[in-house]
Amino acid sequence: MSTDINWLKYSSPQAFYPLAGSLIPWFACMAVALMGVGLYIGFFIAPTDFQQGEAYRIIFVHVPAAWMSMFLYVVMAVWAGIGMGLNARLSFMMAQAIAPTGAMFTFLALLTGAMWGKPTWGAWWVWDARLTSELILLFQYAGVMLLRTSIDDVRRADRASAVFALVGVVNVPIIYFSVQWWNTLHQGASVSMAAGSKMVSTMLTAMLLMTLAFWLYSIAVILARVRCVMVERESLPLWDEKAAVIQETVGAR
Amino acid sequence: MSGASMWEAIGGIVRRDLLLAMRRRSDAAMSVFFLVIVVSLFPLGVGPEPAVLRTIGPGVLWVAALLACLLSLGRVFTADYLDGVLEQMVLIPQPLAVLVVAKVLGHWLISGLPVVLLSPLLGLQFGLSGESLGVLVMSLLLGTPTLSMIGAIGAALVLGVRGSGLLVALLVLPLYVPILIFGAGAVTSSMAGIGGEANLSLLGACLVLSLFLAPWATAAAVRIALE
Numbered sequence: 001m002s003t004d005i006n007w008l009k010y011s012s013p014q015a016f017y018p019l020a021g022s023l024i025p026w027f028a029c030m031a032v033a034l035m036g037v038g039l040y041i042g043f044f045i046a047p048t049d050f051q052q053g054e055a056y057r058i059i060f061v062h063v064p065a066a067w068m069s070m071f072l073y074v075v076m077a078v079w080a081g082i083g084m085g086l087n088a089r090l091s092f093m094m095a096q097a098i099a100p101t102g103a104m105f106t107f108l109a110l111l112t113g114a115m116w117g118k119p120t121w122g123a124w125w126v127w128d129a130r131l132t133s134e135l136i137l138l139f140q141y142a143g144v145m146l147l148r149t150s151i152d153d154v155r156r157a158d159r160a161s162a163v164f165a166l167v168g169v170v171n172v173p174i175i176y177f178s179v180q181w182w183n184t185l186h187q188g189a190s191v192s193m194a195a196g197s198k199m200v201s202t203m204l205t206a207m208l209l210m211t212l213a214f215w216l217y218s219i220a221v222i223l224a225r226v227r228c229v230m231v232e233r234e235s236l237p238l239w240d241e242k243a244a245v246i247q248e249t250v251g252a253r
Numbered sequence: 254m255s256g257a258s259m260w261e262a263i264g265g266i267v268r269r270d271l272l273l274a275m276r277r278r279s280d281a282a283m284s285v286f287f288l289v290i291v292v293s294l295f296p297l298g299v300g301p302e303p304a305v306l307r308t309i310g311p312g313v314l315w316v317a318a319l320l321a322c323l324l325s326l327g328r329v330f331t332a333d334y335l336d337g338v339l340e341q342m343v344l345i346p347q348p349l350a351v352l353v354v355a356k357v358l359g360h361w362l363i364s365g366l367p368v369v370l371l372s373p374l375l376g377l378q379f380g381l382s383g384e385s386l387g388v389l390v391m392s393l394l395l396g397t398p399t400l401s402m403i404g405a406i407g408a409a410l411v412l413g414v415r416g417s418g419l420l421v422a423l424l425v426l427p428l429y430v431p432i433l434i435f436g437a438g439a440v441t442s443s444m445a446g447i448g449g450e451a452n453l454s455l456l457g458a459c460l461v462l463s464l465f466l467a468p469w470a471t472a473a474a475v476r477i478a479l480e
Contacts, residue, residue, distance in 0.1 A: 084473075139427040146423060150414050159477045160410050164424060167406055167470050171428050174459070178431035182438060 310379030
């Protein structure tokens with residue numbers, strides 16, 4: 001047992017703060033590198049689509065952003081659930097840190113979707129199942145964040161927004177299927193990948209690289225934000241070595 | 254109260270809420286008048302062509318019912334929260350989730366049922382025919398309790414929060430989307446001659462699901478608000 005690392009140690013904000021600080025540069029560098037490679041493959045190596053021309057290339061941002069927006073909501077709800085179940089402060093802080101990044105990806109997916117829809121469908125916005133449920137997902141992120149900011153007591157804000165996030169995660173599949181049955185105009189294969197095996201592989205590679213890059217970017221940003229949340233809440237930046245040095249020098253004067 | 258069964262507790266709360274509503278009839282009347290006024294605005298805005306009105310009718314009636322429910326959500330818990338009754342409810346031996354169901358039932362009887370009863374009249378204004386009117390009433394009868402169940406979660410979450418009226422709308426309206434789609438869809442499909450049974454079944458499923466899940470979330474939210 002003595003050789004085992006005590007992973008639970010990092011469930012305390014005090015121990016997690018320096019760990020997060022040392023992990024951020026790694027995730028950030030890998031995100032930038034993968035994003036560079038992914039965008040290069042997507043924009044220069046992947047061939048032009050014979051139907052949609054160059055406009056299709058926006059999917060290299062659009063599809064990963066849409067995936068991340070849904071994935072991050074689930075991750076946020078899981079942290080919120082862990083927080084409610086175990087009453088752990090760090091879990092609530094993680095849920096708080098995830099929400100803005102998730103909302104950003106949702107907005108990015110909607111924005112790039114509109115930019116792609118104008119040349120391809122001829123309209124900025126269509127009341128289609130996927131678009132509508134993505135829009136509602138954005139509303140839910142907004143609800144989680146607004147509920148948190150309108151409650152002054154931190155503990156209550158944590159728990160209230162956790163309940164709302166969990167209710168939302170039950171509701172998201174219902175919303176998705178309801179809007180799908182309501183309006184089934186969307187063709188799932190509008191992003192055509194059936195134009196040759198070479199095309200499939202380069203396009204898919206670029207998309208997966210971008211997804212991985214967005215994933216690493218999210219981790220880096222969320223870790224940075226959770227550090228800010230910790231400092232904000234504890235109002236004692238002593239865990240940071242630099243901050244400790246600054247405080248000591250200020251105290252010595 | 255300690256010897257009271259769960260049903261007695263539910264009955265007591267519902268009776269009390271109904272009595273309180275009877276003493277302040279204007280509160281309950283307000284949401285009904287709101288519904289009538291909102292629904293009457295649409296023909297004025299869109300124009301009186303019967304064909305257009307018949308097309309938008311189900312959607313307009315459902316959106317108006319949804320907004321009327323939303324406006325009355327503040328009455329579910331706020332008064333009890335302010336005078337301390339809610340705290341007593343948490344303390345009594347019956348499970349809080351069951352008491353929440355009683356509160357929601359009271360809310361529905363006061364603000365949901367009048368909407369259901371009034372809907373055929375409003376449907377006639379939009380030129381809905383006999384069978385569609387029946388489907389409209391059925392869809393509202395199945396849908397408005399779900400709206401109250403989901404709305405109670407939001408109402409409990411924003412207890413004592415500044416700007417709670419707007420906030421509850423932002424929280425609850427996205428969650429209302431499926432009910433709106435199924436409810437308006439039932440009426441539309443019955444007008445198209447397909448029959449609204451599929452959508453009505455889905456509304457029933459939503460009601461059962463919300464009856465099962467929403468009280469837990471609402472009870473958790475009430476406890477959080479009272480901490």
